[in-house]
Amino acid sequence: MRSTAEARRVTVLNTAVSVFARAGFHATPVTAVAAAAGISEAYVFRLFAGKLGLFVAAAGACFDRIAEAIEAGAERATGDSPEEILDTMGGAYAELIADRDLLLFQVQAQAVTDIPEVAEAVRAGYRRVATFVQDRAGASDAQVQQFFAYGQLCHLIVTAGLEQVPEPWARALTAGIRHP
Amino acid sequence: MRSTAEARRVTVLNTAVSVFARAGFHATPVTAVAAAAGISEAYVFRLFAGKLGLFVAAAGACFDRIAEAIEAGAERATGDSPEEILDTMGGAYAELIADRDLLLFQVQAQAVTDIPEVAEAVRAGYRRVATFVQDRAGASDAQVQQFFAYGQLCHLIVTAGLEQVPEPWARALTAGIRHP
DNA sequence: TTTGTTTGTAAGTGTGCACTCACACACTTG
DNA sequence: CAAGTGTGTGAGTGCACACTTACAAACAAA
Numbered sequence: 001m002r003s004t005a006e007a008r009r010v011t012v013l014n015t016a017v018s019v020f021a022r023a024g025f026h027a028t029p030v031t032a033v034a035a036a037a038g039i040s041e042a043y044v045f046r047l048f049a050g051k052l053g054l055f056v057a058a059a060g061a062c063f064d065r066i067a068e069a070i071e072a073g074a075e076r077a078t079g080d081s082p083e084e085i086l087d088t089m090g091g092a093y094a095e096l097i098a099d100r101d102l103l104l105f106q107v108q109a110q111a112v113t114d115i116p117e118v119a120e121a122v123r124a125g126y127r128r129v130a131t132f133v134q135d136r137a138g139a140s141d142a143q144v145q146q147f148f149a150y151g152q153l154c155h156l157i158v159t160a161g162l163e164q165v166p167e168p169w170a171r172a173l174t175a176g177i178r179h180p
Numbered sequence: 181m182r183s184t185a186e187a188r189r190v191t192v193l194n195t196a197v198s199v200f201a202r203a204g205f206h207a208t209p210v211t212a213v214a215a216a217a218g219i220s221e222a223y224v225f226r227l228f229a230g231k232l233g234l235f236v237a238a239a240g241a242c243f244d245r246i247a248e249a250i251e252a253g254a255e256r257a258t259g260d261s262p263e264e265i266l267d268t269m270g271g272a273y274a275e276l277i278a279d280r281d282l283l284l285f286q287v288q289a290q291a292v293t294d295i296p297e298v299a300e301a302v303r304a305g306y307r308r309v310a311t312f313v314q315d316r317a318g319a320s321d322a323q324v325q326q327f328f329a330y331g332q333l334c335h336l337i338v339t340a341g342l343e344q345v346p347e348p349w350a351r352a353l354t355a356g357i358r359h360p
Numbered sequence: 361t362t363t364g365t366t367t368g369t370a371a372g373t374g375t376g377c378a379c380t381c382a383c384a385c386a387c388t389t390g
Numbered sequence: 391c392a393a394g395t396g397t398g399t400g401a402g403t404g405c406a407c408a409c410t411t412a413c414a415a416a417c418a419a420a
Contacts, residue, residue, distance in 0.1 A: 002386075003397080004397090022294055024206065026204065029377055030377085031377080039398075040399050041378090041399090042398080043397080045378085050379080051378065108291055110336065111287055111291035111339075112203075112204065113341070119339075119341060122340050123340050123345065126342075126353075127347065127350075130349035131347075131348075131349045134352060141351070141355050144352045144353070145353055145356075148336070149330045149333040153325070156290065156332050159290045159293045159302070160293060160302050160303050160306065161293070161299060162306075167307065167311075168311075169307060169310035169324070171321070172321035173310065173328055175322070182416080185366075185367070211408095219369090220368065220369050220370080221408090222369060222370080223368055223369070225409060225410080226367085231409090
């Protein structure tokens, strides 16, 4: 017994987030995840209920990490106006997604929401994050909406590589966006 | 000769947008597009340079339709303040994506931007739409950015099915969004 | 009619991949 | 030590699907 199954599941999930992030659910063979995690394909199938079970569990892990980062970030807020707290949360999020994996995974998950289990996982993830933002920052509906709208804009900026585009329209879309 | 190849290409592209919109590039066999278009798989391969060529061409058709709708919508603006024109453009876009195909196709295209040809097609699409919005509405960078941020929020709302979620966080995210 | 061109297809071919199964090794308990 | 339990894999199996090829029918021009 080299490791417990539960510990394996955790490491596999983290690598799964990274690997699925690049090419998405359908274009990523589970051999790729297995190889990245350093175990055999067969064992991945023993640890999770099929490729779909693996992806859904990875989505859970992805949103867990996002929620934790935002929750931890909120603690660092200096003032307690909604604007200040939202700003600090945004900063924590920007910091977290610097490596792109969590952001790209979200995009990939949104793309396979035609699979009901994935749609539910995405809703569960945003439910957790959005309710926390709303409650903790004491923000209005409009502020919460704006927070997520600009978050989604980040997805476009990163997937389309707009930071690298010097034209005016691209500069307008990326203006003031943190980090990417 | 039942039809010219060029006419076929147009009809195939429109069906391709609809069919790819549902399950995305990798999960959609070209037989599905061929069947929906009423022709054989082999002929699709004769009309387009592989599955990727078909998808990239479909992306072009998708953004063409969006750009045309926004350009036509801008004509209907009553005033000429940036706010009014942006609002009218937003309305035209909301109207266009009522059938979801164009919106979902954009999401699917963003998910396969790891393929350089697709990334370039996405950039070309947003280049056309964003420059038009900026020039025609005479909007500031911040206004253009906001316009697209809330457009991207629509993608999340539709893919995650948030209109159907009665909880407060979902109501906050969907508040005031037109149509979906 | 014959020759050529374009539209269209049926029937493959090869490959990649999800998933299974029989088996082996590690470790524990009695 | 023997028997049991959990961890891990090699070697398949079967199917879906991207792409090709050989062939046919419609139309045009001579």
